[in-house]
Amino acid sequence: MTETQPAAPPETTIDETMDDLVDDLAFFDDWQDKYQQIIHMGRALPAFPEPWKTAEHEVHGCMARVWMKGRWQDDRLRLYATSNAIIVSGLIAMLLKVYDNRTAEEILSHPPTFIERIGMDSHFSQQRSTGLAAMKNAIFEIARQGPADGSQGMGTGSQAPGAGNREPGAEEVGRAE
Amino acid sequence: MPDTAAPLLHTSAVNDYDIEAIRRDFPILSRRVHGKPLVYLDTANSAQKPQAVIDAVSRLYAEDYANVHRGLHSLSMATTDLFEAAREKVRAFVNAASDKEIVFTRGGTASINLVANSFGRSLGPGDEVIISHLEHHSNIVPWQMLRDDRGVTLKVIPMHEDGSLDLDAYADLLTENTELVAVTHMSNALGTIVPIKEMAAQAHAVGAKMLVDGCQSIMHMPIDVQDLDCDFFVFSGHKLYGPSGIGVLYGKRDLLDAMPPYQGGGDMIKTVTFEKTVYADLPAKHEAGTPPIAQAVGLGAAIDYLTGIGMDRVAAHEADVSAYAAERLQAVPGLTLVGTAPERMAVVSFTLDCAHPHDIGTLVDLDGVAVRAGHHCAQPVMQRLDLPATVRASFGMYTSRAEIDVLARALETVRKMFA
Known part of the structure; x- marks a missing residue:
């Protein structure tokens, strides 16, 4: 998350990425294997800097703790998030695979249908489903806010810790309030 | 994943406490969750209801x-x-x-x-x-x-x-x-x-x-x-x-x-x-x-x-199950009991070194085991012990030793998944 070069746009569309996620998990026959894969994805999630774990970036509505931060690289939203629970981190990894490095328009026109297609909505407890919804809502809210007007690339007024790590050209967006 | 497809053999170490008969009085206990017999260890949250x-x-x-x-x-x-x-x-x-x-x-x-x-x-x-x-x-x-x-x-x-x-x-x-x-x-x-x-x-x-x-x-x-x-x-x-x-x-x-x-x-x-x-x-x-x-x-x-049935007999049965649970769960590698006061019963709170309580709650559910993971509406207790959350298994008049065994095996499976 301290990349100095803006990442290239993803090679696949959001729809293709969601299809890939559904196919990846459909490969496993039973839920234990699916969860093992989700745990794997959770562990592979990039580290989230400790100074970013603030109330400002905390996503409420999840049983486990979740922190999320968005930054704009030109017109594309870079997303960083983590949880203190590994399975939730795995769910975050899936959401980031779909929505990270996309434009606001792409994000807002693509609700996370892969969750239902994988069968997670019925499998997870209501609280955890609510957590998924809260994380999705947080991403969509940041996307709705968009890059701040007239301050392209300057990140003016950001109170976020970790601002010192920020490379030029990136704009920080606190999680939706 | 432990094979829990076979019917569990519910027994009680307490003489003349007919746990099988008591379990039959609670219709929900015969249902299955994710294809496994329900092991309901969340009675402290809310108890199941007898047919009566x-x-x-x-x-x-x-x-x-x-x-x-x-x-x-x-x-x-x-x-x-x-x-x-x-x-x-x-x-x-x-x-x-x-x-x-x-x-x-x-x-x-x-x-x-x-x-x-x-x-x-x-x-x-x-x-x-x-x-x-x-x-x-x-x-x-x-x-x-x-x-x-x-x-x-x-x-x-x-x-x-x-x-x-x-x-x-x-x-x-x-x-x-x-x-x-x-x-x-x-x-x-x-x-x-x-x-x-x-x-x-x-x-x-x-x-x-x-x-x-x-x-x-x-x-x-x-x-x-x-x-x-x-x-x-x-x-x-x-x-x-x-x-x-x-x-x-x-x-x-x-x-x-x-x-x-x-x-x-x-x-x-x-x-x-x-x-x-x-x-x-x-x-x-x-x-x-x-x-x-x-x-x-x-x-x-x-x-x-x-x-x-008699509250004295219910209490004696639950004391037996509680003591068995504390002993059986402590044998799970990496498990730490939270709350070890001499006078306690019907609740075993714990953490595992390898996984967050929420992960554990989600994964043991795959084995049909219902436990609570979280702060249990007692955040000051968690703050005092400097823990974000625990897993809590809680017992009732229908809880059997066999169910404790299912939980213990499910936790051992969780450990393997996080190995």
Whole structure:
């Protein structure tokens, strides 16, 4: 998350990425294997800097703790998030695979249908489903806010810790309030 | 994943406690979750219901139902009789001196709020209320609201690392300004049993009243409010194998008599004019509005069911399962028991070194095991122990040793998944 070069746009569309996620998990026959894969994805999630774990970036509505931060690289939203629970981190990894490095328009026109297609909505407890919804809502809210007007690339007024790590050209967006 | 497809062999180490027969009385226990037999270890959260309770509620609605205390017609009188019979069953169950001392509420939380908003109304600056570090949020927040509203001082009995209360500190906290001590009988997060009889005597010695939150203890042991000599004892119906939506406030008669009503409305009045309302006698004075009628009848059926088996025998069985659980779970590598007070039962709280409690709760669910993962509505306990959360397995009259084995094997599977 301290990349100095803006990442290239993803090679696949959001729809293709969601299809890939559904196919990846459909490969496993039973839920234990699916969860093992989700745990794997959770562990592979990039580290989230400790100074970013603030109330400002905390996503409420999840049983486990979740922190999320968005930054704009030109017109594309870079997303960083983590949880203190590994399975939730795995769910975050899936959401980031779909929505990270996309434009606001792409994000807002693509609700996370892969969750239902994988069968997670019925499998997870209501609280955890609510957590998924809260994380999705947080991403969509940041996307709705968009890059701040007239301050392209300057990140003016950001109170976020970790601002010192920020490379030029990136704009920080606190999680939706 | 352990093979739990075969039927579990439920046994009890307690002589003549027929756990198989008891389990058959609870229809939900025969269902499967994710293809595995349900292993319900979340009774501290809410207990499952025996057929007798389900039937009593169904029968009432199918055959007798009407509003209570209001009608001269047959259905209303029949329902009133059933409702008041349930009150008498509750009285006998906790050995209150009179059924006037049994107030039906909508839950344990509502019972505490009633006391805070009625008894508490007589308190003010300089008066002290003592709670403990072990409390459920329901026995913290109403007193904080009273503190903020009336200016009373709120003091907290600290807890030791093992989850027992610091009784020396309690003795020091009591002063002549202490008006009320409100403590749990049993920690919902750790299972600690609190010596409330001794604490009530100490409270009375300084002229304070004693409220006991019995939501966790009521289903695990015989309760005698006169022997405990507490002034208030509260519990909920849904943890006592009865319906949700009903709670009980036991209060000593002179106290309940002196307390003003917390809520106004129907059923709690003798006469109403625009100038003046004369309140009804106990317990109606504290039961504004249509009460939880079917829930009371269901609670009465639950008490009949428990009494038929015997609370002493239920307690002995659960003590056996609790001891077995502590021993069996400690054999799981990487597992740490949270809460090791000598006096505890029916709850085993723990963490695993490899996974967050939420991960554990999600994964053991795949094996049909229902546990709670989180702060258990007792965040100060977690803060005291510096833990974000624990996994809690909690037991009831239907919990078997075989189910503890399923949990232990499921936890061993979780360890492998995180290896």
